[in-house]
Amino acid sequence: MVSPDKSSTDEFIKGLWKENPVFVQVLGMCPVLAVSNTALNALAMGLATAFVLIMSNIVVSSLRSFIPKQVRIATYILIIATFVTVVDYVIQAVSLDLYKALGAFISLIVVNCLILGRAEAFASKNTVARSIMDGLGMGIGFAFALFCLGAVREILGAGSLFDVQLFHDSFQDWVVMILPSGGFFTLAGWLLLFNWLKQRKDKREQMDKSATLTLSKETA
Amino acid sequence: MSRTELASRPAPPSIWHMYRAMVGVGVFCGLLIVTVFQVTRPVIERNKAEALQKAIFHVLPNASTSTTYRLDESGGFKVLEGEGVGEQLVYAGYDDTQELVGLAVEAQGMGYQDVIVLIYGYSFAEQAITGIQVLESKETPGLGDKIETDPDFLQNFERLDVSLRDDLSEIANPIVPVKHGEKTNPWEVDGITGATISSVAIADILNRSAQYWVPRIRNNLSDFQGHFQVGE
Amino acid sequence: MASESLWTIFINASLVNNFVLAYFLGICPFLGVSSKLETATRMGGAVTFVMLVSSICAFGIQLLLVAIDAPYLKLISFIAVIASTVQLVEMFIKKVSPALFRALGIFLPLITTNCAILGLALFQTNKGYNFVQCIVYALGAGAGFTLALVLMAGLREKLELAEVPDVTKGTAMAIMIAGLLSVTFMGFGGLGG
Numbered sequence: 001m002v003s004p005d006k007s008s009t010d011e012f013i014k015g016l017w018k019e020n021p022v023f024v025q026v027l028g029m030c031p032v033l034a035v036s037n038t039a040l041n042a043l044a045m046g047l048a049t050a051f052v053l054i055m056s057n058i059v060v061s062s063l064r065s066f067i068p069k070q071v072r073i074a075t076y077i078l079i080i081a082t083f084v085t086v087v088d089y090v091i092q093a094v095s096l097d098l099y100k101a102l103g104a105f106i107s108l109i110v111v112n113c114l115i116l117g118r119a120e121a122f123a124s125k126n127t128v129a130r131s132i133m134d135g136l137g138m139g140i141g142f143a144f145a146l147f148c149l150g151a152v153r154e155i156l157g158a159g160s161l162f163d164v165q166l167f168h169d170s171f172q173d174w175v176v177m178i179l180p181s182g183g184f185f186t187l188a189g190w191l192l193l194f195n196w197l198k199q200r201k202d203k204r205e206q207m208d209k210s211a212t213l214t215l216s217k218e219t220a
Numbered sequence: 221m222s223r224t225e226l227a228s229r230p231a232p233p234s235i236w237h238m239y240r241a242m243v244g245v246g247v248f249c250g251l252l253i254v255t256v257f258q259v260t261r262p263v264i265e266r267n268k269a270e271a272l273q274k275a276i277f278h279v280l281p282n283a284s285t286s287t288t289y290r291l292d293e294s295g296g297f298k299v300l301e302g303e304g305v306g307e308q309l310v311y312a313g314y315d316d317t318q319e320l321v322g323l324a325v326e327a328q329g330m331g332y333q334d335v336i337v338l339i340y341g342y343s344f345a346e347q348a349i350t351g352i353q354v355l356e357s358k359e360t361p362g363l364g365d366k367i368e369t370d371p372d373f374l375q376n377f378e379r380l381d382v383s384l385r386d387d388l389s390e391i392a393n394p395i396v397p398v399k400h401g402e403k404t405n406p407w408e409v410d411g412i413t414g415a416t417i418s419s420v421a422i423a424d425i426l427n428r429s430a431q432y433w434v435p436r437i438r439n440n441l442s443d444f445q446g447h448f449q450v451g452e
Numbered sequence: 453m454a455s456e457s458l459w460t461i462f463i464n465a466s467l468v469n470n471f472v473l474a475y476f477l478g479i480c481p482f483l484g485v486s487s488k489l490e491t492a493t494r495m496g497g498a499v500t501f502v503m504l505v506s507s508i509c510a511f512g513i514q515l516l517l518v519a520i521d522a523p524y525l526k527l528i529s530f531i532a533v534i535a536s537t538v539q540l541v542e543m544f545i546k547k548v549s550p551a552l553f554r555a556l557g558i559f560l561p562l563i564t565t566n567c568a569i570l571g572l573a574l575f576q577t578n579k580g581y582n583f584v585q586c587i588v589y590a591l592g593a594g595a596g597f598t599l600a601l602v603l604m605a606g607l608r609e610k611l612e613l614a615e616v617p618d619v620t621k622g623t624a625m626a627i628m629i630a631g632l633l634s635v636t637f638m639g640f641g642g643l644g645g
Contacts (some may be wrong), residue, residue, distance in 0.1 A: 023249075066241055068238050075245045077531060127471060182635035195621075195622075254524065335456065
């Protein structure tokens, strides 16, 4: 869907909040929740996913006239898998500790519905420049959402952020936050928040609409 | 449909186009992966070797260099040449005077949540395990993961007796886990209250590994280079 | 080579480290399918079958890759195999039981991007399981997935009739229930040791 009236910056911004992949579209959470139990791990996974998203958007967009419709899904998956393999080796080379913490979940980025979704819905139909913007926006939005998850889990579950102790020793860690159940609860918490904000906005829009209606009725 | 409409419809892609796309993308991807692989491989190998060295020197405190040995088919030990994939390995630690201070061995087994991988140091002079380091563990944070941090628990492994019977056939007293505070013998592992299963797992892993390796090591002492003392 | 017994592997994969409730794998179909008990059981069965076949194929591929020293092709080959397996399973079910095929409908292709299947292949490779261990692992993972799915479906069916705050309707509620299920499954810890 090419939107000629949307500037490039609009494509970038939409991924950050309005169409945030995790909170609004509830996309692509599977692989990342398991390793989002600390802020660092979550951020690393988010950035790795963003990298794959941006790179695959670029490649898919540049080759969009070259790839026939019939084989597009297969080629997209091939491209995404390639970049995921690249990220896997890069992380291994940069930090063995981080790699041990994230493990096989890095490779699972390849089945993240978000990346394939953006390739299919956007990159295959837009220019490289816009696809980069879209990838950047969605990717950073995703990383940001993951960071929120990881930060909450680490702060409550271990009393620290990026391994820096925040609370006094007497703080009783909510260990459950570090465990998988904590991941579910934290995600549910964030979704609740977003649902509530959305409901408030919808209600306000409705009130505004009925207000303008009554106004127009009066003036008519 | 009018002729112009027919003509303006895009022609269906030929087999050639599909083939070209898949192969083209395939070649591009292949090149990218192989390049990154070749570039990162030496860095990764170096990182892994460094991490292993650090672990070895942690469990063999006086060692400053190490040589890797593999268990060969005849039951003896040979210096490892090459990669050593799938081989059973032990790491000999030497101090500054080239004295063999002990061997480091990797072992693994099921913990509470998932498999625990650890490395421990065996000292000839003491005839005991003199240090352990947990390499991989998914034990419950705050509970099971105390096996890595609890000082009382770690004290177990400053001198965990694994001396052999007189005929050098097997360990005289297998390593057994006991409840916290009930340790009376040097071959017992004092557990952690609240992390029973994890502590029992550690004792189990060490026991099974020591039962396997210590007799083999002691019966093939001459295979190891360097001078060393053996305790009674 | 892994040292765990077959029983330990099975219990570990199905209960202690349940793929859905401990590893968060397979959430998409989990949330999408799990609102009706009947579809849940069917989906679980299909996933188990695909897991079994994929596990065997992944084992074979890993052997091949080690032989030709091309470990970097692991991810791509796994995905290709899983996608093909799902296609084959779909055709197989269509032939053998058209009724079942109609019932499963859209879900079968969804299994392709099911993180659980790829996760299974990757985990078993990392753990270095031999052939029999792989099979048991796949069966355990499938059983665990089905169990989680069925429990979830049952709970959600009941929840349809209950009054819940508007804010929680939909995905948020499903995820909270999943969280509670995850906590209960923690009680299985230590069972496999």
